[in-house]
Every structure is written in C-alpha cells, then in structure tokens.
Amino acid sequence: MPEPTTTTIDPHSLKQLRDRLAPPLQIGAVTVNSRVLQSPLSGVTDLVFRRLVRRHAPESMMYTEMVQASRLQYLKETPIIMEIDPNERPISIQLFDCRPDFLAEAAERAEVEGADTIDINMGCPVNKITKNGGGSSLLREPEVAAAIVKSVSSRVSIPVTVKTRIGWDAGEITILDFARRMEDSGAAMLTVHGRTRAQGYNGSANWDWIRQVKGHLAIPIVANGDIFSVEAALNCLIATGADAVMCSRGTLGNPYLVGEVDYFLKQGEFKPEPSLIDRLLCARDHLEMLWAYKGKRGIHQARKHMTWYAKGFTGAAELRKQLSLIETVEMGQALLDGAIGKLNSGEWWAIVE
Ligand SMILES: Cc1cc2nc3c(=O)[nH]c(=O)nc-3n(C[C@H](O)[C@H](O)[C@H](O)COP(=O)(O)O)c2cc1C
Numbered sequence: 001m002p003e004p005t006t007t008t009i010d011p012h013s014l015k016q017l018r019d020r021l022a023p024p025l026q027i028g029a030v031t032v033n034s035r036v037l038q039s040p041l042s043g044v045t046d047l048v049f050r051r052l053v054r055r056h057a058p059e060s061m062m063y064t065e066m067v068q069a070s071r072l073q074y075l076k077e078t079p080i081i082m083e084i085d086p087n088e089r090p091i092s093i094q095l096f097d098c099r100p101d102f103l104a105e106a107a108e109r110a111e112v113e114g115a116d117t118i119d120i121n122m123g124c125p126v127n128k129i130t131k132n133g134g135g136s137s138l139l140r141e142p143e144v145a146a147a148i149v150k151s152v153s154s155r156v157s158i159p160v161t162v163k164t165r166i167g168w169d170a171g172e173i174t175i176l177d178f179a180r181r182m183e184d185s186g187a188a189m190l191t192v193h194g195r196t197r198a199q200g201y202n203g204s205a206n207w208d209w210i211r212q213v214k215g216h217l218a219i220p221i222v223a224n225g226d227i228f229s230v231e232a233a234l235n236c237l238i239a240t241g242a243d244a245v246m247c248s249r250g251t252l253g254n255p256y257l258v259g260e261v262d263y264f265l266k267q268g269e270f271k272p273e274p275s276l277i278d279r280l281l282c283a284r285d286h287l288e289m290l291w292a293y294k295g296k297r298g299i300h301q302a303r304k305h306m307t308w309y310a311k312g313f314t315g316a317a318e319l320r321k322q323l324s325l326i327e328t329v330e331m332g333q334a335l336l337d338g339a340i341g342k343l344n345s346g347e348w349w350a351i352v353e
Helices: 011-020 047-056 100-113 135-140 142-155 175-185 207-216 230-240 257-267 276-294 296-309 316-323 329-345
Strands: 025-027 030-032 036-038 091-096 117-122 160-167 189-196 221-224 244-247
Touching (some): 036 257, 047 276, 091 100, 100 142, 142 160, 175 207, 207 221, 207 230, 221 230, 230 244, 230 257, 244 257, 276 296, 276 329, 296 316, 316 329
Parallel strands (some): 189 221
Antiparallel strands (some): 025 030
C-alpha cells in the first residue's frame, strides 16, 4: 500500500504524541533511543534481515527468532537463530519453553552471546508449542509464567521482558491480571499483541485492550498488531497510549517500515518512500546476504522473502512465481535484474494494488 505523504491524524494529537515519546525508551537499565521495535518473526528475523532493517532504523530494538530453551541443553554450539552481530545493538534474544530452570539456563547463555535483554515468548499460538506448555499456553498458567520471569531475572543481569497476547480466546481475556503478575514478577517491559490465541493472525488486533494494560501498569508497554504503515503505527500509539510500537508482518519484504516509523516520530514528517527499483535492489542484497551467510539453505529461505518484495507492478505475479522456484543465487539475481531492467525501460510499470 503506498504511504501517504501527509497524514489524516490531527496535528495537535501528533504533536502531543511526539512530545510524549521524545525521551528514550527505558527498559530496566537499558536505554533505547527509538520508540519502534522490529518484532521477532520465526523464519524471518535472522541476522541478515536485521542488518537490512538496521540500515534504516539503527537505534531500534530488534529480536532474534524464538529459540527453544530446552533444546539448547543438547547444543554445544550456538544455534544459528541465536547468532547476533558483534556490533548489533540493541538486541533481544527471545526464548520459549515452559520450564523456569531451562529458561534461566538458556538466558544465561543468551547474555553471554551479547543480548541486551531476554524476551520470553508467551504469545505463540502454534499447537506444537502450546501443547508442550510454551507460548500462549502460559496465559492459562500465570503461576508458571510468573515463576519463569522470577527465575530468569534471578540468573541474568540484563532486563527480562515478556511478549504475549490479550488472552486465550474471546471468553478468556485475562491480560489485565496476567500483565500485573508479569510486572510483579520482575518483567521490565511487556509487549501485548492485541489478539487472542484463538484468533491466530485473523481478525483485527484489539488496541483497546492494550490501552487498558497501559493504564494498569508502570513498566513500559509495547503495542503490537496490525501495524502495516506509518499511519497505523501513529494511530496505534495514540489509541493505546503505549510507550512504543512493534512492527511485525508489515515488515515482510519491507525492511523499511521500522525506519519509516522511527523517522516520523523523530522528524515529524514522512521519510521519502523507496522506489520499486530500490526495493528490488534491496531484495537482491537480501538474497546475496542469505547466500553468503547460510549457503543453499539461505537460497531456499530467500524464496519467500523474494516473493514478498516483488509486488506493486505489472509482471509482479509472474516474477513471484519464478522467484519461488530459485535454486541458486544466480537464478535469483537474473530474475531481479530482468525485473529492474523492465521497470527502467517502461515495459513494466507501477500499479496500486
Ligand atoms: C511468520 C511469523 C512468525 C512469527 N514468529 C514469532 C516469534 O518467533 N516470536 C514471537 O513472539 N512472535 C512471533 N510472531 C508474532 C509477531 O511477532 C506479531 O506478534 C504478530 O504478527 C502480530 O503483529 P502484526 O499483526 O503486526 O503482524 C510471528 C508471526 C508471524 C506471522
């Protein structure tokens, strides 16, 4: 969706918002000079993707993909999903599991790896995770969730944060009590995705529950859910009163979004949009970086990323089909170069989808 260059939000609300969010975000002892975060996305937010996001949002907090704490017990080497660049800051390693002792041990390891904060996943709706007691099933086990936060906080010197949903299903929205327990147990920040576990990623995120959580707690609250544009991020921050906003699916094939929101909050105006050709050049970089970092596996992972970038122009549907089949870095480069050539020559042109 093309970003408007002016906003329909009234200037007074925007000024109030920018004044309110001007000071840095304080997560325990960690100071972050940005009020927009890149969410953890399993299969997406690896070190390569985060490098791309950081080109535009160098000061924003980012997260690794979720790492299973109990699995670390059997691994001497650091798994690739837990790897972070030596200079990447601020960075949170996200862990999931249900046993406080496993999580505490994994958190110690994450601290050694260089994490600035540890985030505990209490929101994942996937059956494979919830049936083992992790992710959003912890919403139904608040005592265990509290024990996890206490146990992890006692073993690391960095802040421990929690990311969760508003409840298990529409009949069991427990976020207010749950959030309070997380704060009382020592969580330094809480991210709330405004959907229930039963919703998965369907329907819309309920920002009003996030507003209520914000009114209920003293620790910073991060609003999450349905942030697909700068305008949506600003509306969400105004509607919820949250301390920060987290972008998720809106960043798929779009590593610009976090930087665009950050820019607006800092400068009070929209950042010039990348052109379609800029986006395809970014896709090319992404492909080459994945190849350099992960080899053949990186190419397979690149397929989905490439199809997310290829949109908004005539010929995009056919290009996506071909990109989803690439076997080598050269195949991807040739397809992207061909598309860039056609956009340059006018054979393909922008369309508003
Ligand atoms: C492909 C995918 C992977 C995700 N992986 C994680 C994850 O590893 N950890 C986590 O806390 N949330 C994960 N999420 C949830 C998102 O971080 C976010 O909470 C959710 O997508 C809601 O925001 P949105 O409506 O703006 O996308 C994932 C979501 C998607 C779509």
